[in-house]
Each structure stands twice: as structure tokens, then as C-alpha cells.
Amino acid sequence: MTSFREPTIKAAEEFVADDRALRPQRMADMVGQRDVYERLTIAIDAARKRGETLGHILLDGPPGLGKTTFATCIPREMGTTLQIASGAALAAPKDLLPYLSNAAEGSVLFIDEIHRLPIAVEEFLYPAMEDFRIDITLGDGVAARTINMPLRPFTLLGATTRAGLISAPLRDRFQMREHLDFYSVEELAEIVRRSAAKLDMPMDDASADEIARRSRGTPRLANNRLRWIRDFSTSRAGGQLDLKIARTALEMQGIDALGLDSFDRKYLDTIHRVFAGGPVGIEAIAHTMSSATDTLEDDVEPFLLRCELVIRTPRGRRITPRGEDHLGAAPKTVAPGRLF
Numbered sequence: 001m002t003s004f005r006e007p008t009i010k011a012a013e014e015f016v017a018d019d020r021a022l023r024p025q026r027m028a029d030m031v032g033q034r035d036v037y038e039r040l041t042i043a044i045d046a047a048r049k050r051g052e053t054l055g056h057i058l059l060d061g062p063p064g065l066g067k068t069t070f071a072t073c074i075p076r077e078m079g080t081t082l083q084i085a086s087g088a089a090l091a092a093p094k095d096l097l098p099y100l101s102n103a104a105e106g107s108v109l110f111i112d113e114i115h116r117l118p119i120a121v122e123e124f125l126y127p128a129m130e131d132f133r134i135d136i137t138l139g140d141g142v143a144a145r146t147i148n149m150p151l152r153p154f155t156l157l158g159a160t161t162r163a164g165l166i167s168a169p170l171r172d173r174f175q176m177r178e179h180l181d182f183y184s185v186e187e188l189a190e191i192v193r194r195s196a197a198k199l200d201m202p203m204d205d206a207s208a209d210e211i212a213r214r215s216r217g218t219p220r221l222a223n224n225r226l227r228w229i230r231d232f233s234t235s236r237a238g239g240q241l242d243l244k245i246a247r248t249a250l251e252m253q254g255i256d257a258l259g260l261d262s263f264d265r266k267y268l269d270t271i272h273r274v275f276a277g278g279p280v281g282i283e284a285i286a287h288t289m290s291s292a293t294d295t296l297e298d299d300v301e302p303f304l305l306r307c308e309l310v311i312r313t314p315r316g317r318r319i320t321p322r323g324e325d326h327l328g329a330a331p332k333t334v335a336p337g338r339l340f
């Protein structure tokens with residue numbers, strides 16, 4: 001089997017943004033998501049023992065919870081190569097062709113944002129996923145003929161923030177479908193401690209817990225907050241770190257006791273103040289905030305819904321009494337409570 005190949009173009013950008021140094025390289029380095037982890041480990045182990053290609057896997061969940069991390073770790077565990085594509089960039093079946101024809105036997109093709117595949121590309125994928133073949137039409141009109149091209153068996157790994165947007169025929173072609181949920185404070189604190197060690201910065205348990213509590217259940221945010229605290233500590237605190245320094249740094253970024261930032265609070269405030277608490281449609285909120293509905297639905301709402309600060313009703317979003325309380329308390333620091 002070939003060794004792990006460095007992922008291409010899109011991955012390169014993402015790796016820079018995410019700070020490659022902090023991304024777990026092996027499954028064993030990943031924290032949390034134990035159920036998903038166990039099931040994937042079993043599937044990988046079984047495929048390896050039988051010398052088979054791993055079945056197709058669909059990962060869904062809010063941004064920053066580890067979809068790409070799983071997607072880069074899985075081929076390493078399988079000892080195979082990885083190709084990375086993005087649903088948004090695959091406009092026509094021909095865009096998918098190089099990936100499919102390059103896929104080595106048993107290799108992994110990761111399609112990020114798979115809900116953004118146009119229907120024509122999706123339909124082109126069906127026989128590729130099911131029978132490892134594709135149908136290519138050559139010529140037009142009466143001269144048109146379809147040729148059948150066999151592919152080497154590969155694993156399709158799809159990731160999406162919107163499982164609901166995946167069509168049933170595509171969803172059903174994945175042997176495993178795994179949902180990633182927000183991390184507990186304990187799990188995030190462990191990630192913070194590990195990341196701090198990698199960044200060679202001091203970290204005590206109280207500060208790690210505080211960063212974890214203020215990271216909206218999301219490892220990517222925990223790492224981002226940690227890097228900011230590290231900058232703050234270097235610039236303002238002589239490289240020292242304690243709970244007070246961590247809190248001051250986070251408050252300077254407008255991050256409150258629940259981990260919400262000013263954009264999250266603006267969303268809550270828009271529903272509360274402009275729309276009298278709701279119910280209000282997502283488009284109206286997005287217009288008022290000069291934002292995109294996708295941003296609100298992907299980045300803002302999942303955690304606020306999870307914390308029951310807002311609810312979704314058939315007539316739109318509504319702020320809850322808890323959400324109103326939070327607005328009243330923010331952005332001042334309230335006693336940090338246990339969230340989950």
C-alpha cells in the first residue's frame with residue numbers, strides 16, 4: 001500500500017487556517033466523540049483485517065467539531081492515500097472525473113460540504129459508489145453513446161454541516177452515517193491542555209476549564225481562543241497564564257461566560273429587540289443583521305439551540321426566557337456555570 005499523500009489545494013488552505021500543529025494526526029490522538037470513534041475504529045479494523053476497502057462514510061455536524069480531522073486520520077489508519085474535494089467546487093460530473101479515475105484501490109476520497117453537490121454530479125456518483133463504475137456519455141444526439149468505465153474500489157467520505165440537505169438516495173449509499181455533537185467541557189479542557197502543550201505554553205486546570213466553558217462546545221473555537229490567550233499572555237503578561245489573565249483576554253474579545261461572541265449576541269438581540277422575541281423567519285434575521293442565512297444556520301444557531309437560548313418553531317425562531325436572561329447578563333461576566 002502507498003503511504004499517506006499530502007492533501008491538495010483546498011486542504012492546504014484549510015490546514016493553514018486551522019493551524020496544522022494542533023490537528024490530531026492519528027485517531028488515538030482525538031478527544032471525545034467516543035461513540036463515533038468506537039464505531040469507526042471497528043469498521044477500520046475489520047476492513048484492515050479482511051484486506052477490504054472501507055465502506056462509504058458520511059459525517060455530519062456543526063463546523064469545527066472534527067469532520068475534517070476524522071477524514072484525514074481515517075486514511076492514515078487504513079494506510080492508504082487521501083484525495084480532498086469540495087462539493088462547492090464540483091460543478092459538473094467532469095470535475096469529479098479526475099478524482100474518481102485517480103482513486104487508488106482502497107483509497108479515500110473526501111468530499112467536504114457534500115450537500116452542495118449539484119444533482120447531476122450526485123447522480124453521476126451513484127454508480128461510482130455502488131458498483132465502482134461510471135457512465136460517460138460521448139457525443140450528442142443520435143451519435144451519442146454511453147461508455148462504461150470501471151473504477152478501482154475506493155471509500156467515499158462525505159462531510160456536511162447540513163445532513164437535512166442530503167437527498168435520500170445519496171444518504172442511503174453511505175454504509176455508515178455518523179453525527180458529531182458538541183463536546184463536553186471536560187473534553188474541551190483536555191483538548192486545551194494538549195494544545196497548550198503543543199504550543200509550549202503554561203496551562204493550569206482552572207484556566208483550561210474556563211477556556212473550555214467559553215468555547216461553545218467546539219474544538220476549533222477552543223484552539224482559536226487558546227491562541228489568542230497565548231498572544232495576550234506574551235504581549236501583556238510576560239508569558240504568564242492564570243485564570244484572571246485568561247478571563248481578561250477572553251473578555252477583550254467580547255467572549256462571554258457562555259462562550260458567545262458579539263455576533264452570537266447580535267443574533268439574539270435582533271430576535272429579542274427588533275422582532276419582539278419572535279417568532280421570526282431566518283431570512284428576516286439575516287437581512288436585519290446584513291448576514292447570510294447559511295452563516296446563521298451553520299455557525300450561530302446550532303449552539304444557541306443546543307443551549308436553549310432560542311427555539312425553532314414552524315413560524316420561525318423565538319428567543320427563550322433563558323436567552324433573554326443571557327442578553328441581560330451579557331456581556332458582563334456571570335458566574336461560569338456548567339453547561340452540559
Ligand SMILES: Nc1ncnc2c1ncn2[C@@H]1O[C@H](COP(=O)(O)OP(=O)(O)O)[C@@H](O)[C@H]1O
Nearest residue numbers: 022023030031063064065066067068069219220
Ligand atoms: N476530537 C478532537 N480532538 C482534538 N482536537 C480536535 C478534535 N476535533 C477537532 N479538533 C480540533 O479542531 C479543529 C477543527 O476541526 P475540523 O476537523 O477541521 O472540524 P470540521 O471539519 O468539522 O469543521 C482541528 O484542527 C483540531 O485542531
Ligand SMILES: [Mg+2]
Nearest residue numbers: 067068069112
Ligand atoms: Mg472541515
